[in-house]
Amino acid sequence: xxxxxxxxxxxxxxxxxxxxxxxxxxxxxxxxxxxxxxxxxxxxxxxxxxxxxxxxxxxxxxxxxxxxxxxxxxxxxxxxxxxxxxxxxxxxxxxxxxxxxxxxxxxxxxxxxxxxxxxxxxxxxxxxxxxxxxxxxxxxxxxxxxxxxxxxxxxxxxxxxxxxxxxxxxxxxxxxxxxxxxxxxxxxxxxxxxxxxxxxxxxxxxx
Numbered sequence: 001x002x003x004x005x006x007x008x009x010x011x012x013x014x015x016x017x018x019x020x021x022x023x024x025x026x027x028x029x030x031x032x033x034x035x036x037x038x039x040x041x042x043x044x045x046x047x048x049x050x051x052x053x054x055x056x057x058x059x060x061x062x063x064x065x066x067x068x069x070x071x072x073x074x075x076x077x078x079x080x081x082x083x084x085x086x087x088x089x090x091x092x093x094x095x096x097x098x099x100x101x102x103x104x105x106x107x108x109x110x111x112x113x114x115x116x117x118x119x120x121x122x123x124x125x126x127x128x129x130x131x132x133x134x135x136x137x138x139x140x141x142x143x144x145x146x147x148x149x150x151x152x153x154x155x156x157x158x159x160x161x162x163x164x165x166x167x168x169x170x171x172x173x174x175x176x177x178x179x180x181x182x183x184x185x186x187x188x189x190x191x192x193x194x195x196x197x198x199x200x201x202x203x204x205x206x207x
Contacts, residue, residue, distance in 0.1 A: 003041045003074055009050040009102055014190030017052045017104035018205070024070035025203045036072045045074035052076070054097040056169070057109040058084045058116065062198050065109065069203075077103060083116030084108060085135040086169050086176075095179045098189050105189060106173065106180070109203070110166040111196040117162050118152035139165035166193035166206070 002008070012020075027033060054077040055065040065071070065078045077097045079090055097103045110117075119129070120136035139161045143150075146157040170193050174181045183189045193206040 003044040003072065004050045004052055006048075006050050009052055009104075012052050012104050014104045014187070018190060018192070021053060021069050021105070021107065021203075022205070025068060025201075027070045028068050029201045032070075034070055034072075038073060041073040049074045049101070051097070051101065051103050053105045053107065054094055054103045055079065055107045055109055056081075056084050056086070056090060056094075057196075058082060058111055058114055060111060060114065063109070063111050063196055068196060068201065077101070082132055083114060083120070083136050083165065084110055084169065085116075085132060086172050087135075091173065091177045091180075094173065095177055098183050099179050103189070106191045108166050108169045108173070108193045109196055110162045110193070112159060112162065112198050114158070114162055117158055117165065121150070121152040121158055121161060136161070136165055139168055142168070163195060163206075166195065169193070
C-alpha cells in the first residue's frame with residue numbers, strides 16, 4: 001500500500017476517499033491488512049504529510065480510526081475525544097485539515113456502548129467531565145422515541161442518542177465553520193457520520 005503523496009491526494013475525490021475508508025473497514029472486519037511497510041512510511045512522511053481523511057472519533061480504546069479503517073502513517077487526521085463531541089479547537093483542527101492540508105472527507109464517528117454517551121444518559125457529574133457530557137445533552141433531548149427507561153441501561157436509547165449525537169455534531173460543523181461549510185458546498189469535501197460497532201468491528205455510514 002503506497003503512502004499518500006501530494007499527487008495522489010490531489011487526484012482523490014470525496015467519494016473515492018469514502019470508498020477507501022469503506023474498503024479499509026471491510027478488510028478490518030475480515031481480519032485482513034493491506035500490505036504496507038510502516039517503517040518505509042515513516043521515511044516517506046518525514047518531509048510532509050498528505051492525508052485524505054479527517055476523522056472525529058471517541059477516545060475509547062477500542063475505536064482507533066487507523067486500525068478500524070486499516071490505514072497507515074500519513075493517511076488520516078485522527079481527532080479523538082470522549083463522546084466525539086465538538087468544540088472550537090476541534091473545528092479549528094478540521095479547518096486546518098481540509099483547507100490547508102487538503103483532506104477530502106470529514107467523518108464524525110460514534111460507536112456502540114460509548115461510556116460518554118452512557119454517562120450523559122445517566123446525568124453523571126464529575127469535575128471537568130460534567131461540562132463535556134453536557135455537550136451530549138441536546139442529543140438526549142432530541143431522542144423522542146423512548147418514553148420509559150431513558151438512561152444508560154437502555155441500550156436502544158443509548159444507541160439512538162449515539163446516532164443523534166453524530167448528526168447534531170455534523171450540523172454544528174456546518175453551522176459553526178464557514179470554511180468547512182464552503183468547502184462542502186463547492187464539493188471539495190464530503191461530511192458524513194458513522195457508527196462503529198464494538199462487537200463486530202463494522203462501521204455503518206449515514207448516507
